Amino acid sequence: MKIAFDAKRAYQNATGLGHYSRSLISSLASLYPENDYFLCAPKVTDRYDVDAFPNVLNITPTGFVSKKFKSLWRSNLVKQDLKKIGIDLYHGLSHEIPVGIQETGIRSVVTIHDLIFERNPEQYNKLDVQIYRQKFRYACRNADKIIAISRQTKDDIINFYKIPEEKISICYQSCNPAFATTVSPEEKNRVRKYYDLPENFFLYVGSIIERKNLLNTCKAMHVLKAQLDIPLVVIGEGNDYKKLVKEYISKHQLEKDVIFLSDSYVAKSSATFRSSLDFPAIYQLSQALIYPSFFEGFGIPVLEALWSRTPVITSNTSCLPETGGDAAYYVDPHSPDEIAAAMLRLVNDKKLVEEMKLKGWAHAQNFTAEKCAARVMQVYLRT
Structure with a gap:
């Protein structure tokens, strides 16, 4: 079978959508080598x-129009x-499929990660909400099958877009298998020195946007200032909300307590940071991941x-209780x-920490690359 993917996020996205795309493509390619996989990039x-x-293999724009208007190529002209090539099935890995693909005879699957913009439109630009709604709804209605990455997302697709339940399959995400490998003390020491990381630190990973709730985490750091001398290392990018967070940090003299690692010259210039190859070591060096998001489709x-x-x-x-199971420590995200x-x-x-580590490892076995790829391949074969 010849399977094509929308690979924009695989090549360009450093956070959740990119990690999902890269992990799934690699898992399918290694576990089902009888197929050919084409990345539309x-x-x-x-x-x-x-x-x-x-x-x-890569499929990239060819011809003057496709090269000049790459967004048009991705959303439409890629069908040519x-x-x-004789593609049998196209998988839109992040909410979209090419317009009119249902008329080509090529079967299609779309992954919907979340419909947060439908739940909280006030957190988005009004024009963006309209664009997202049009693209997501079109994909859900015209794709042959829909993959939802959680029960929460499946319920939202049904409720917001009135899609029949039988058209939607829940396929939980996996992540890069490198996270399951215990990083050697030597490698952890190299990573610590390379990024100038503190001896002890908490970790935040994710886009710096309102929904991800870094501000309340910083408020928690302020609460702890007189009790703990353990900083928070932040991996992620942001714009207006990031400015708001930094204003709070400045006002409460937390500059030494909150470290924006992604802003550092070393991180910006490091290929192993951009590709996340150093992330397993950073996770394993940290005291804990702090992820008090208000709402997620999965929370990789x-x-x-x-x-x-x-x-x-x-x-x-x-x-998040789906993803964390009995292993995570749950909090009210509104309460610093x-x-x-x-x-x-x-x-x-x-x-408690040792119990959480053991439970976490056991719960993670529900989200192996093999199980994720197998569920997705079952959807392909039923499409």
């Missing part, structure tokens, strides 16, 4: 190594390339932490005091 970067698998940093045997403090909302109390307890309760 408007731009190729070093975030994904296509040469790692002999059965994975798919037909020339939680899974990365569980695989890394790193304790997780996360929210008791949306899909509750977040702070959880952080303090994990520092002081070593027995």
Whole structure:
């Protein structure tokens, strides 16, 4: 079977959508080598190594119009390339399929990660909400099958877009298998020195946007300032909300307590940071992942932490109890005091930390690359 993917995020996205795309493509290519996999990429970067698998090839824009208007190529004109190659199935890995693909005879699957913009449109630009709604709804209605990455997302697809339940399959995400490998002391020491990381630190991984709730985590750091001398290392990018967070940090003299690692020259210039190759070591060096998001479609940093045997403090909302199972420490994301109390307890309760590591590893076995790829392949074969 010839399977094509929308690979924009695999090559260009450093966070959840990119990790999902890279992990799934690699898992399918290694576990089902009888198929050929084609990555439809408007731009190729070093975030994904296509040469790692002999059965994975790139499809990039050709011709003046496609090269000039790459967004148009990705959303429509790519169909011409798919037909020339004889693609059997196209998988839109992040909410979209090419317009009119249902008229080409090529079967299609779309992954919907979340419908947060439908739940909280006030957090988005009004025009963006309209664009997202049009694209997501079109994909859900016209794809042959839909993959939802959690029960929460499946329920939202049904409720917001009135899609029949039988059209939607829940296929939980996996993450890079590197997180399951215990990093050697030598490698951890190299990573610590390379990024100038503190001896002890909490970790935040994710886009710096309102929904991810870094501000309340910083407020928790302020609550703890007189009790703990353990900084928070932040991996992620942001714009207006990040400015708001930094204003709070400045106002409360937390500059030494919150370290924006992604802003550092070393991180910006490091290929192993952009490709996340150094992330397993960073997770395993940390005291705990702090992830009190208000709402998620899945929350892949939680899974990365569980695989890394790193304790997780996360929210008791949306899909996060699905992802964290009985292994995470759950808090009310609206309460900085509750977040702070959880952080303090994990520092002081070593027995609890060891229990969480064991439970986390056991729960992570529900989200192996093999299980994720197998569920997705079952959807392909039923499409």
